[in-house]
Amino acid sequence: DTPAPSCEEGLYLPEFLPPTPLNGARLHAEVNREVEIRVRARASHATIQDIVISGPLNITKQRNTHGEFVIRWTPIQDDLGDFFPICFAVEAVTWRAGTATTHHHSHNHHATPSPQSGVYQSEMRCVLVEVRRVQVNSHVICTESTMRVEVEKSSFAGLHEDHLRLNDGANTACRLHSNSTYVFADIPLSGCGTEIEEDGNNLRFKNEITTFDNRADVITRKHLLEVQFYCQYPKRGNATLAFTAHRPIVSVWDRSFGRFTYQFEFYPNDQYQAMIDPTSYPVVYEIGSRVYMQIEATSSVNNTVLFVESCRASPYDNQNSQRTYSIIENGCNVDPTVQIHSPSHPRQFRFSMKTFKFIGMHDQVYISCTVLMCEAGEPNTRFSEGCISSTTPATSPHNHHRRKREVAVESARHFVSQGPLRLKRSAESNESSALHLNLNLVFI
Template sequence: MRCVLVEVLKEQINSHVICSESTMRVEVEKSSMHGIHEDHLRLNDGANTACRLRSNSTYVFADIPLSGCGTELEEDGDYLRFKNEITTFDDISDVITRKHLLEVQFYCQYPKRGNVTLAFTAHRPVVSVWDKGFGRFTYQFEFYTNDQYQEMVDPTLYPVVYEIKSRIYMQIEATSTVNNTVLFVESCRASPYDNQNSQRTYSIIENGCDVDSTVQIHSPSHPRQFRFSMKAFKFIGMYDQVYISCTVLMCEAGRPNTRASQGCVSSTTSATSHHHHRKREAAVESDRHFVSQGPLRLKRAAESSESSALHLNLNLVFIAGCLLAAVGMISAVVMYKARMSKVKYQPLSTDDR
């Protein structure tokens, strides 16, 4: 037997990160990437054409929005941390790679309390993807004010504030140049973080089936829309916000073996059936894509009772004023009686002079 010692060395990659109020700019020096071609580098969201890396004679670089390109949000009590990474790939549409030659992780950290928090746009933009057989299409995930779906919540008002148990109205809409297609929402989950790998999640829809008992499905205006609502809730613990994320895909309308035609299925049936029909009819449905929106913030008890507290304070002021007036009246009477008690009566003179 022989013992072979292999020493694995990590090369130093020279990179720079510039953090602004709404974007991250990452720059990687080409001279430090030995044997790696820039065309085989990607960010977390490699399918989004708006998130492709660019280059010049010196750097490979990208300007990345804090709310896009696969950027993940982590937070603790004091900071928001936006993370992304540059990795190598074989095919831009693959979910795995066997050429993992480079990994450049980077992040920008912002204090929760400060001017930058006011400038951060929480609203998630439209997701643009490209899929073989379906071309280029987009997903838009939005919140609405009521079940009429006429008024979308203004993106500048995010995070959206709800009272607990009030109904949240959501819509996912796909646009595509390919006709005769339908949108299918396979799963939706809630999490206190904008991170699809978050350990703390709550299932809303699973395998096309409603899991949360308050979920209501609303009629769409066309097959590439999905409208649903649920009652607002709060994660137990020190969490003050909720993100909603869904796994979605596009299917050819009218085909019997697509995921959309199957609808709600059990997890076991879904895994077996999906593997079977994907091998036979891969062109009739797209890959699964991840969309998210948020955050939602529940109105604190102090905020929800603000108006009642105001009325209570006014009542207290009125009562206090009445008490002070009463005390003033009692004091005046006592002082008047005290002065009256000090008056001495003098007998009138009987002198007739």
């Protein structure tokens, strides 16, 4: 790599910022629970690009939309009692003349990013993770719009549930409850102080149970228990949920599963009042008439938005069909007759197009779409990028430095499909006499 113009940290060489752990920090983890290390860095004269990590075999890294890198690792039973070093360095790049492109909803054209001119590494930091036995027994149940967290009372002896609270302790609807065995709470994904975080693959809704002295206080001197938990929903595919329970410094996660669900329906017109009754399928249209469709995420979470990445038509109810016709690709309208209609909330997508038939002996058309859930109002999400033209390179040009990079693994896409649309044959739409119709059929 070329020499850095300056060796002062924070200019070209990335400078670490909180909450990055200090070099040599001792962290604690628990068996079968995820430990999370958050890394943030800045460089005023370069663009933070990547993080290079070393550690145990099943370690992962992600970058979220807030600009933090998150390193995650889950120890197994064989790791109990051992110590594991995890090391990391952040990389920044500068570009030759020109600037990298940003995407906007309203534009289909983009400039090509300029080649890299320099790659600059931060200092390397290493932390030491000690794997311990599980200290707090807990689990979580998640749905499309809520998290239920349960912590066994016997695992935090000496602490009374009256001294535990969620992030939002002032709201009476967010109080913790208890029975003889558990302290528990039912928390909406969009309330009780729940925070949302997004990376390339997942949405996470985070909250925690902490100790307090008086409910109105913003500080505590009884920092004996901190139970952080989150529900994790892959943006493309099934939803995953996770939970953490830990003493100070320990950061571990317990997992459970759930999902967002999507409904794909036909409507008779652009008013979208009542959907077409599913018992009337296949829906019959004349070629060239307009068909109205709506995709809706059934989750009631109000700080998320639905993004429809692609929609394709096929003569068969099979998303891997060889014979497909693109309607929407990479967020861009491909079919010239597509119209987007105003939704009633951000988790709806309404569109229409003129009907067509596949050439040959195919009367029916199935439509399948790839959908994502994104964090609302954030600038770095797939929703905010909008339409990305197929002429835009997805990544910057490779050079000798990029060959050693890990390939980012994207979670499975979530398909929704609906159909079939059946098209009236020409004889069916002919309004001539019954005799004429019968003669046509005999001739055919």
